[in-house]
Amino acid sequence: MNHDANIYGLTYTQLEDFLIAAGEKKTKAPFIFQSLYRTQISSFMDVADINQRLKTQLAETFSMTLPQLIRQTAAADTVKFLFALPNTDSDKQDHLIEAVLMKQNYGSSLCISTQVGCNMACAFCQSGRFKKVHNLTAAELVSQMIAVQKLTDCTIQNVVLMGIGEPFDNYDNIMQFLEIIMHPHGLAIGKNHITVSTCGIAPKINDYAMHPQHGLLAISLHAPDDTTRSRLMPINRRYPVTELMNTAREYIRITGKKVMLEYIMLHEVNDTPEQAQLLADLIGKDKFHVNLIPYNATENFGFQPSSRARILAFYDVLKKNNITVTMRREFGASVNAACGQLRADYEHSIQQ
Ligand code: SF4
Structure with a gap:
């Protein structure tokens, strides 16, 4: 077994x-x-x-082991959890992961981690600073949900795989996890209530589309051209923008679902009206939804958040081109909930 x-x-x-x-x-x-x-x-x-x-x-x-709560921080509608996983690997390092619960008017969503560390090295990301040391098992993925439900007494309706790690770099465990949480006798989370977010591992997007247990798909695009995207996300050198978008179109064709394109707004890096037009041209009339995300500035990355005026100008260009676009409210900034920040903070504080 x-x-x-x-x-x-x-x-x-x-x-x-x-x-x-x-x-x-x-x-x-x-x-x-x-x-x-x-x-x-x-x-x-x-x-x-x-x-x-x-x-x-x-x-x-069997055991019924849950991750151990190390720290919990809360703001109005967001609760962030720092967990330690029971360490079964030989490296004996602490395995710290984060989960963020967001209470929205359409139900509670939980964003979970899929790896300890991440090898994708995106230039703007705190989590990418820690090399991957462990792929979360299906049990560790499911038990994040159970632990949060027990700690908060809330029922999770939506699951987002957007925490620390690249889900498609841990593909088999992710698919086992989806099968468990979708089962009607268990948590019964519906396909349309699960979003897997990838930095763009194109072959795995194909596998995901064909898998009976697939949920929705989000792609961290963050730039419409190869030069900017390769600077921000090394994965782009392997699977460039055109190949990635063609794979996403194939996912749309197979599943009939829309694909969410995540786009972090970085001042004078990817936020010009020309880049907005390029993005609109890239999407054309296909079923994509662009989500503009304000950048949660962290130290030492060399990026600044785009101003509200620049975000609005970018948004307007997309709207004029009939692209479906939203501006995400920045969950978690007030509870230090940006990707990987709670873990980084904790490690900093215990080193002092
Ligand atoms: S943005 Fe996601 S894929 Fe990129 S380094 Fe961070 S956790 Fe990894």
Whole structure:
């Protein structure tokens, strides 16, 4: 069976396989999934409607380990969590990850991390400063959700894979995670309530489109031309803008879904009206949605946020070209919630 010993890493099918191997009926699987994900039990002894022998067998086979809360910061509608993962790797480093809960009028969204560190080295990103040391397992991905729900008593309706790490650099674990959280007996998160955000690993976008468990797709574009984008995002040298956009169009064709293009507004780097026009030309009439994001300035990156006037001018060019565009409210700035910042802050404070 391809899973770790944490129960939260098990797909529904793997749970059925376990039951059969244990000499039980697989019809017990719904009770276990519902107890884990709806009642959110903390002990296998509390699983409803199964016998004592099976409870003991579950407890002897699996753990229900959740990440350990290190720090929690809250502002009006945003709560940020810094978690430590139980370290099973040999490097013995602390595995710190972040999750951000955003309470919106259409339900709560949780943004989770997919890796400890990230190898993509985007020039504007705090997380890219820490090399990847660990791909989160499906259990570690699911247990971020369970931990946040238990800590806040809130039900997560939307999941966004936009925290630390590049999800498509951890593809198999991500797809197992999606299968677990989508299952109707468990968290039952719908396809249209899950967004996977990538810096642009084109072949994995193709795989994702073809996968039965795909959710929505967001692409961190951040520039409409190769020169600017390669400066901001080294991945562009491997999968340039035209190839990336063609792959995204293929995703739209296969899934029928819109693709979100994330665009961080950086002063005099990617925010000119000419670049807005280039972006509009790149999109044409296809089903893309551009999300303009104010830059949350952090130290030592050499970038400044675009002024509101420059963002509005950029927005106007896109609108005039009939592009669907929104300006994202900057979640998290007040709770130090920019990508990787809480972890960086914590590490800084413990070094002092
Ligand atoms: S923006 Fe995303 S892909 Fe790029 S370095 Fe940061 S975490 Fe990695």
